[in-house]
Amino acid sequence: MAGRPREFEIDKALDQAVQVFWKRGYEGASLSELTRAMGISRTSLYAAFGDKEGLFAQVAARYETGRADYMTHALEAQTAREFARRLLQGAVDLHSDPDNPHGCMVVQSALACGPDSDSVRHQLGMRRRGGEETIRQRFEQAKTDADLPSDCDPGALARFIKAVIYGLAVQSVGGATREELQQVADMAMRAVPG
Amino acid sequence: MAGRPREFEIDKALDQAVQVFWKRGYEGASLSELTRAMGISRTSLYAAFGDKEGLFAQVAARYETGRADYMTHALEAQTAREFARRLLQGAVDLHSDPDNPHGCMVVQSALACGPDSDSVRHQLGMRRRGGEETIRQRFEQAKTDADLPSDCDPGALARFIKAVIYGLAVQSVGGATREELQQVADMAMRAVPG
DNA sequence: CACATTCTGTAACGACCGGTACATATTCGA
DNA sequence: TCGAATATGTACCGGTCGTTACAGAATGTG
Numbered sequence: 001m002a003g004r005p006r007e008f009e010i011d012k013a014l015d016q017a018v019q020v021f022w023k024r025g026y027e028g029a030s031l032s033e034l035t036r037a038m039g040i041s042r043t044s045l046y047a048a049f050g051d052k053e054g055l056f057a058q059v060a061a062r063y064e065t066g067r068a069d070y071m072t073h074a075l076e077a078q079t080a081r082e083f084a085r086r087l088l089q090g091a092v093d094l095h096s097d098p099d100n101p102h103g104c105m106v107v108q109s110a111l112a113c114g115p116d117s118d119s120v121r122h123q124l125g126m127r128r129r130g131g132e133e134t135i136r137q138r139f140e141q142a143k144t145d146a147d148l149p150s151d152c153d154p155g156a157l158a159r160f161i162k163a164v165i166y167g168l169a170v171q172s173v174g175g176a177t178r179e180e181l182q183q184v185a186d187m188a189m190r191a192v193p194g
Numbered sequence: 195m196a197g198r199p200r201e202f203e204i205d206k207a208l209d210q211a212v213q214v215f216w217k218r219g220y221e222g223a224s225l226s227e228l229t230r231a232m233g234i235s236r237t238s239l240y241a242a243f244g245d246k247e248g249l250f251a252q253v254a255a256r257y258e259t260g261r262a263d264y265m266t267h268a269l270e271a272q273t274a275r276e277f278a279r280r281l282l283q284g285a286v287d288l289h290s291d292p293d294n295p296h297g298c299m300v301v302q303s304a305l306a307c308g309p310d311s312d313s314v315r316h317q318l319g320m321r322r323r324g325g326e327e328t329i330r331q332r333f334e335q336a337k338t339d340a341d342l343p344s345d346c347d348p349g350a351l352a353r354f355i356k357a358v359i360y361g362l363a364v365q366s367v368g369g370a371t372r373e374e375l376q377q378v379a380d381m382a383m384r385a386v387p388g
Numbered sequence: 389c390a391c392a393t394t395c396t397g398t399a400a401c402g403a404c405c406g407g408t409a410c411a412t413a414t415t416c417g418a
Numbered sequence: 419t420c421g422a423a424t425a426t427g428t429a430c431c432g433g434t435c436g437t438t439a440c441a442g443a444a445t446g447t448g
Binding site for chain 4: 195196197198199224225226236237240245246310
């Protein structure tokens with residue numbers, strides 16, 4: 001049983017929603033701004049995505065597998081050091097692309113604001129931990145391959161990389177230039193063994 | 195000409211307001227939660243502090259010179275490396291103190307949310323640049339003192355330290371333990387010459 | 389005492405928030 | 419062709435936001 005066909009494309013609408021959540025964070029993105037950017041009515045949004053939280057879940061998934069996916073390319077690196085370099089460079093490139101809003105959508109949404117968005121923060125916390133674990137495992141493997149020294153703590157190194165990436169996001173929001181972000185990434189690489 | 199005396203202490207009220215803005219960020223902190231925490235009525239708040247933005251300006255000043263002042267102690271260090279270590283350690287301690295909310299009040303408020311808080315973001319941007327400049331000048335001096343190698347870029351090093359501090363704040367909000375934050379700070383020190 | 393001045397509490401303002409009834413339009417299967 | 423099913427547009431819900439009129443209470447000065 002099929003009814004009236006949808007008059008917009010889900011993925012195009014999600015892409016527009018990504019831009020809004022990226023700029024505003026979860027709570028800062030209002031339904032009015034979202035519907036305006038997506039080109040659909042409130043009712044269509046709720047019919048297609050459930051509610052604001054459901055929409056954000058799909059937006060977050062698209063964000064991570066789309067513009068903000070620097071993990072895939074990094075995992076193809078041969079060495080741990082090159083892996084780390086690609087992660088940091090990916091963050092620098094992400095925040096330097098003039099087509100993207102400043103900052104990181106996940107960071108913006110996880111930090112702000114009220115107690116309504118506890119579930120969203122929790123949801124993003126899961127994604128964050130997953131990302132850190134992927135990085136840690138890559139460094140763990142490098143250790144068994146003797147690609148990293150035996151006294152190196154893969155978990156600490158992974159968290160350090162992530163911390164720098166978060167720092168890049170914050171500085172990007174503050175208006176840092178590409179050169180400044182690049183300097184931070186280069187400095188961070190001095191702490192990576194190899 | 196003096197009228198009816200104020201029935202609360204400005205500084206005590208500001209301290210309570212710091213806690214709320216720290217937890218919620220600028221936009222996430224509602225007047226209702228602020229007045230409840232400060233123990234005063236809406237009218238008294240507006241009479242004493244102007245409006246929400248004026249209150250936040252005074253709160254931000256008190257935040258930087260109060261709990262979040264790790265700069266003063268750091269500047270007393272003898273070497274550039276010890277200076278950097280104290281900055282990072284100050285951030286770790288700040289985010290590990292169980293009396294403080296998680297994260298950094300400035301970061302929380304600068305990232306969120308809507309277009310209403312552009313002026314607050316701008317105000318915080320000024321403070322942030324000021325802090326980075328103080329760090330850079332200390333490293334610059336260390337360079338002339340031959341305390342840092344001549345090929346070291348003080349601005350890049352300052353921005354790197356700040357980036358890591360921002361990263362610590364983000365990870366603190368995400369629920370990182372003191373040990374995890376300490377590991378990040380220790381890793382970052384490997385990138386500091388000396 | 390009266391008066392200006394300042395602070396306090398009550399109660400409300402318009403604007404926006406996320407979310408939703410409701411009727412209408414458009415498709416498919418029977 | 420007729421209903422079941424899905425999408426759409428209008429118009430609205432209760433709630434919260436930051437902000438403010440307004441009147442009363444407490445001070446100093448004359």
